[in-house]
Amino acid sequence: xxxxxxxxxxxxxxxxxxxxxxxxxxxxxxxxxxxxxxxxxxxxxxxxxxxxxxxxxxxxxxxxxxxxxxxxxxxxxxxxxxxxxxxxxxxxxxxxxxxxxxxxxxxxxxxxxxxxxxxxxxxxxxxxxxxxxxxxxxxxxxxxxxxxxxxxxxxxxxxxxxxxxxxxxxxxxxxxxxxxxxxxxxxxxxxxxxxxxxxxxxxxxxxxxxxxxxxxxxxxxxxxxxxxxxxxxxxxxxxxxxxxxxxxxxxxxxxxxxxxxxxxxxxxxxxxxxxxx
Amino acid sequence: xxxxxxxxxxxxxxxxxxxxxxxxxxxxxxxxxxxxxxxxxxxxxxxxxxxxxxxxxxxxxxxxxxxxxxxxxxxxxxxxxxxxxxxxxxxxxxxxxxxxxxxxxxxxxxxxxxxxxxxxxxxxxxxxxxxxxxxxxxxxxxxxxxxxxxxxxxxxxxxxxxxxxxxxxxxxxxxxxxxxxxxxxxxxxxxxxxxxxxxxxxxxxxxxxxxxxxxxxxxxxxxxxxxxxxxxxxxxxxxxxxxxxxxxxx
Numbered sequence: 001x002x003x004x005x006x007x008x009x010x011x012x013x014x015x016x017x018x019x020x021x022x023x024x025x026x027x028x029x030x031x032x033x034x035x036x037x038x039x040x041x042x043x044x045x046x047x048x049x050x051x052x053x054x055x056x057x058x059x060x061x062x063x064x065x066x067x068x069x070x071x072x073x074x075x076x077x078x079x080x081x082x083x084x085x086x087x088x089x090x091x092x093x094x095x096x097x098x099x100x101x102x103x104x105x106x107x108x109x110x111x112x113x114x115x116x117x118x119x120x121x122x123x124x125x126x127x128x129x130x131x132x133x134x135x136x137x138x139x140x141x142x143x144x145x146x147x148x149x150x151x152x153x154x155x156x157x158x159x160x161x162x163x164x165x166x167x168x169x170x171x172x173x174x175x176x177x178x179x180x181x182x183x184x185x186x187x188x189x190x191x192x193x194x195x196x197x198x199x200x201x202x203x204x205x206x207x208x209x210x211x212x213x214x215x216x217x218x219x220x221x222x223x224x225x226x227x228x229x230x231x232x233x234x235x236x237x238x239x240x241x242x243x244x245x246x247x248x249x250x251x252x253x254x255x256x257x258x259x260x261x262x263x264x265x266x267x268x269x270x271x272x273x274x275x276x277x
Numbered sequence: 278x279x280x281x282x283x284x285x286x287x288x289x290x291x292x293x294x295x296x297x298x299x300x301x302x303x304x305x306x307x308x309x310x311x312x313x314x315x316x317x318x319x320x321x322x323x324x325x326x327x328x329x330x331x332x333x334x335x336x337x338x339x340x341x342x343x344x345x346x347x348x349x350x351x352x353x354x355x356x357x358x359x360x361x362x363x364x365x366x367x368x369x370x371x372x373x374x375x376x377x378x379x380x381x382x383x384x385x386x387x388x389x390x391x392x393x394x395x396x397x398x399x400x401x402x403x404x405x406x407x408x409x410x411x412x413x414x415x416x417x418x419x420x421x422x423x424x425x426x427x428x429x430x431x432x433x434x435x436x437x438x439x440x441x442x443x444x445x446x447x448x449x450x451x452x453x454x455x456x457x458x459x460x461x462x463x464x465x466x467x468x469x470x471x472x473x474x475x476x477x478x479x480x481x482x483x484x485x486x487x488x489x490x491x492x493x494x495x496x497x498x499x500x501x502x503x504x505x506x507x508x509x510x511x512x513x514x515x516x517x518x519x520x521x522x523x524x525x526x527x
Contacts, residue, residue, distance in 0.1 A: 037297040038417040042385075042462040043392035044469070051398070052414040055407055065405045072402035072410065076395065077473060078466040083300055111470060112501060119497040126338035130302070134335065137307050138328035144321050148328065149308045156302050188515055192508035198479045199504035202486025203497055205467050210460030237491045243461060247468035248475075258392050260465050265389055268461060269454030277457050 020060045021098050021172075028056040029090050030168040036083050043257045045080035053086065057094040074103055081114035082121020084163050089113045091171020092178075099179050101189075108193025115200040129159055209240035215276040278434060284316045285357060286430035292349045293425030294418050306330035306352035313356040326359040326366035327352065333370050344381050344459055351377030353429050358437055372437075375444050380428060382455035387424060389458075391417065482507065 032053040039048035054075055062068040081089060089110060096106045133156040141148025213231070216223035224230075231238050247260055271277030292304035302308070310327010314320040330352050337345035355373030359366050394413060401409040432440030475483065486504065489495055495503070 034299045035415060035418075039391065039394055039398075039414045040297060040388055040417065041391035041394060042388050042459075042465065044395050045463075045466055048395065048398055048410070048414040048417075051402070052411055055411065059407060068407070069403055069405035072405060072407065073399065076398055076402055078469045080463070080466065083297075107474065111474065112504065116496075116498040116501040122338075130305075130338060131335050134302075134305055134307055134331050138331040141307055141310065141324045141328040141331075144324055146311065146320075146324075148324065149311045152305070152307050153301065153303060160300065160302075188512055191515070192512045194474060194476075194479055195482050195508040195511060196501065196504040198474055198483045199486035199489075199507065200497065200501055201467055201470055201474070202483040202488075203490040203495075203500040205464070206487050206490035207497065209464045209467070211457075211464070235491065237487070240464065241487060244464040244467050244471075247465050248471045251468055251472050257465055257469060258396075260468075261389055261392055261462065264461050264465065265386075265455070265458045268458035269451060272450040272454035272457055277454070 019098065021057055021094060023169075025056045025060060026091065026094070026168045026172055027165070029053055029094065030087050030165045032056065033083075033086050033090060033164060033168075036086055042261050044076065044078045046083075046086075047076050047079045050079040050086070051075045053090055054093065054097075057090075057097060061097050061100075071097065074107070077107070079110070079114060081118040082125065084125050084160060085117040085121035085167060087164050087167030088171035088174075089117060091168045091173070092175035093171075095172050095175025095179060099176075101179065105190040105193045108190065108195075108197040111197035112193065112200050115204045125160070125163075129156060133159075205240055205244050206237045209237075209244060211239040211243055211277075213239065213276055281316055282430050282434040285313065285353060285433055286426040288312050288316065289349060289353045289429035290422035290426035292353065293421045296349050297421065298418055304349050304352070306334055306348065306355065309349070309352035310356045313353060314360065317357065317360045319360045322360050322366065323356055326356040326369045329366045330355045330370060330373060344384055344456075346374060346377035347380035347384060348377070349425055350380040350428055354432065357433060361433075362437060372441065375441065376432075378452060379444050379447060382452040383424075383428075385455040385459040387420070389462075391420070 032055065033049075036046050036049035036053055038052070040046060041048075051072060058068060058071050058075070062071050092113070093106060093110055096109065133152050136155075137148040137152030139148070140151055212227045215226045217226065218224070235241075250260060251257070268277060288309070292309060295301055295304040306327045306329075308327070310323045310325075310330065311320065312323075314323015314327070317323070334345075334348045334351065337348065339345060351373040354376045355369040358364065358372045359369035362372075364372070394417075398410050398413055401407075401413065471483070482504070485507075486500060489500060489503065490497075
């Protein structure tokens with residue numbers, strides 16, 4: 001039983017859910033998601049915009065300033081996903097916050113969704129929707145017609161807005177249903193969410209961190225390509241994994257993220273100067 | 278030229294906001310071409326240059342957030358130069374690209390410089406000052422507006438050729454180095470996540486996720502489904518009646 005945590009009493013197995021969020025709040029969240037990347041930075045990427053977008057829900061759910069402060073801090077952790085498909089995640093997380101799920105569970109779901117939805121969003125929006133609508137628009141504009149840009153803006157945004165505003169309701173309803181089913185054993189659910197979240201983080205390290213060396217060691221006439229002939233033979237993505245782990249240990253030792261960013265920029269420029277990156 | 282330069286700068290500022298916020302995509306060259314054409318009084322060349330630049334930038338999208346050569350500055354400069362220098366729109370591309378690459382590097386710097394804002398947000402959050410965090414989030418748009426407007430105004434007003442030689446004199450290792458840094462940066466974000474999420478018992482799953490993506494062609498969605506399968510297995514195994522005296526979850 002999940003009885004250890006008294007704060008979770010409202011999760012009582014059969015008790016009726018206290019619903020505080022309205023359709024209006026979900027609309028407000030979808031609207032605010034337009035500004036998901038307003039404070040984009042390399043330390044936590046979309047974290048500031050994520051908090052901004054989730055704020056209408058948090059404000060209603062947590063009336064106590066102390067509770068609200070804790071929730072706000074939790075939602076300022078690193079976040080990055082596709083800027084259109086963020087709304088399903090917003091919906092689900094809002095539903096989970098509303099029923100006061102454990103922070104670890106919410107974090108697991110949030111992290112577990114941001115990678116895959118980022119990938120799906122890239123494929124749907126950047127590699128399908130944009131080339132098709134902009135391609136047709138540009139073909140019309142090539143004939144010297146105003147209609148090209150107008151066609152592009154109308155078709156692109158029709159689908160953009162459906163994805164964005166539809167997503168928040170879809171996510172919220174899916175979240176509410178899932179929570180009803182998963183009322184028991186928050187400990188176990190939190191564990192399951194952590195498993196999904198961490199596997200996805202592992203995958204994201206392999207696919208999103210771009211680091212390889214271009215260093216070559218001359219041997220006679222040929223050049224020995226360190227990346228291709230040594231590192232990739234040991235393990236592809238060895239450098240991204242090593243660098244991420246190095247950052248992890250430095251953070252654990254109390255290095256600030258900003259310091260690590262400055263070090264990274266410095267190493268990159270120096271590495272490029274000497275031709276090893 | 279002053280009025281035109283100011284109008285172009287305003288448009289670049291708006292487009293610079295749209296590139297990361299709201300995302301109506303009015304910042305794409307196809308729209309920018311028309312607007313720049315209207316400002317400079319040559320709609321036909323504007324449309325043609327915009328369409329040409331649109332095709333060039335078609336594949337250059339921020340996949341996984343990695344910044345491609347800057348499409349806003351590329352579109353505005355490319356079209357403006359095509360009209361002002363009376364060049365073939367195809368030539369506009371080769372003029373636009375060096376600017377776009379330089380601005381790509383500058384954007385990487387901008388996102389780096391903006392990192393300390395998060396610490397300010399942390400301290401507002403600790404006092405549950407949500408209006409302050411709201412405003413701080415939105416403040417980034419002002420920075421983007423000013424940044425794009427200035428970068429557009431200077432070369433248009435002070436002459437295209439001077440601007441081009443200035444951009445070309447920037448050392449390539451600096452610009453390329455900033456691009457490399459942009460590629461590595463997610464490592465810091467993931468490391469920060471690990472400091473809150475990683476426990477000894479979960480290290481296996483982190484490694485598994487990494488290994489599966491490294492040695493196969495699986496997409497992240499595929500990986501998430503696989504992870505869900507592991508999690509479900511683990512969940513129902515842990516739910517055996519011996520361990521916890523409760524009925525099945527669903």
